Amino acid sequence: MKVASSPGIWATFRSLWLRAPLWRFALLSALLLTILFVLYPPKPLDGNQEPAAVVKNTADYLSQKTAAPVLPVPKTPVAAVAKNQTNPISGTVAVHSKPAVDVAAAAKTGATDVPANVMPKTASLSMVTADTDAKSNDSGVNNAIMGRLYSGSIQINGFKLPLPPGNWVKLATTSIKLPTSMGSGFFFGKIEHKRLVAAINGYVLKSKDNPGAGFVEAKACTQADPTRNFVFVEEVIPFDNEACWLIHSYFTPPLQQWADRSVKINLIDRAAAGDLAAKGVTYPQDLVDVRFIRFTKWGGMEVHYLFSPEAEGISSNTVMAYADMDWRGNNIGRYPEKVAYIDKLKAWGTAFWPKFKAGFTEAEPVPDLK
Known part of the structure; x- marks a missing residue:
């Protein structure tokens, strides 16, 4: 060959x-x-390479923007409302100007919308657990994705937010910028065995001027509302001193559709619901809302303390709409055990109210000397 x-x-x-x-x-x-x-040789497969894709925890709705609302300030203040008014007269708070898209959400959830001109921000989470050996805490959620836990109290823009007993995790935050004030919105959760048993959401605002022009009337405490369970009005003088608290109900099913932009949900609630979904945490249909409101010329603070009756063994009927909730003021009379639960929260709110006001006072600025 x-x-x-x-x-x-x-x-x-x-x-x-x-x-x-x-x-x-x-x-x-x-x-x-x-x-x-x-x-450029390829890296060896040693188990330390990055995953090919990382799943976002709150989808792409965080890229949306909302225009800054405008607070109308009348030239003359509205007449004061009588002090220590305890009869049930209230409505939804309009103090803190909100996007029009959130009005329907308030009707569904019974919660006040958070004012904001930017989208809420949540912790950057990966659905891929970084440490498979990380221990779980009482929440049942792996520490690798749970996030920092808070207890006792937390400072937010100078305001001291008192926390009920237990460990609380931040689910969502947002910056707030309005024409005459700025501040922060927030949503914290108390999680046990991958179930939300309590939550705290709300916002704090500080006037850009010292002392500032004040804020509009807290109508949640001054307008009649048969769906509300309780109201205590210490004083409501629009654009001056406002201090009151009330008990209402909060309907959660709309939050389960947090990824559907066609469903009108409060911006901060939407972000928190997405974070709960990323953590694999569920929540009950009904929560009871103990809402504290405190405003003066230089700033304001409104906080919703949301409690789950389910955590104390009190069940609720499954319903399709907020109007049919057992816990609404015009429905609750049929359920003696639920009335007793509201009475228990009245006692809690009465004891907690001074702590809330003290936390508000901590943020008071030093008066300008002119």
Whole structure:
């Protein structure tokens, strides 16, 4: 058998090079890939490489923007409301101007919308657990995605937010910028065995001027509302001193559709619901809302303390709409055990109210000396 000579091989190569462009392209591509492989070899599969894709925890709705609302300030203040008014007269708070899109959400949940001109922000979470050996805490959620826990109290923009007993995790936050004031919105949760048993949401605001022009009337405490369970009005003087608290109900099913933009949900609630979904945490249909409101010329603070009756063994009827909730003021009379639960929260609110006011006072600025 004869072996082809070198001149014969070269002649064949030259003939293919000149007459076969497809072969020539394939040869050049193979040569280029070989050079790249030598210069940039792949990393060994040692188990430390990054995953090919990271799942976002709150989808892409966080990229939305909301225009800054405008607070109308009348030239003359509205007449004061009588002090220590305890009869049930209230409505939804309109103090803190909100996007029009959130009005329907308040009707569904019974909660006041959070004012904001920017979207809420949540902790950056990966659905891929970084440490499979991380221990779970009482929440039942792996520490690798749970986040920092808070207890006792927390400072927010100078305001001291008192926390009920237990450990609380931040679910969502947002910055608030209004024409005459700025501050923060927040949503915290208390989680046990991957179930939300309590929550805290609300916002704090500080006037850009000292002392500032004040804020509009807290109508949640001054307008009649048969769906509310209780109200205590210490004083409500619009654009001056406002201090009151009340008990209402909060309907959670709309939050389960947090990823559906067509469903009108409060912005901070939407972000928190997305974070709960990322953590694998569920929540009951009904929560009871103990809402504290405190405003003066230089700033304001409104906080909803949401409690789950389910956590104390009190069940609720499954309903399709907020209007049918057992816990609404015009429905609760049929359920003696639920009335007793509201009475228990009245006692809690009475004891907690001074702590809330003290936390508000901590943020009071030093008066300007002119």
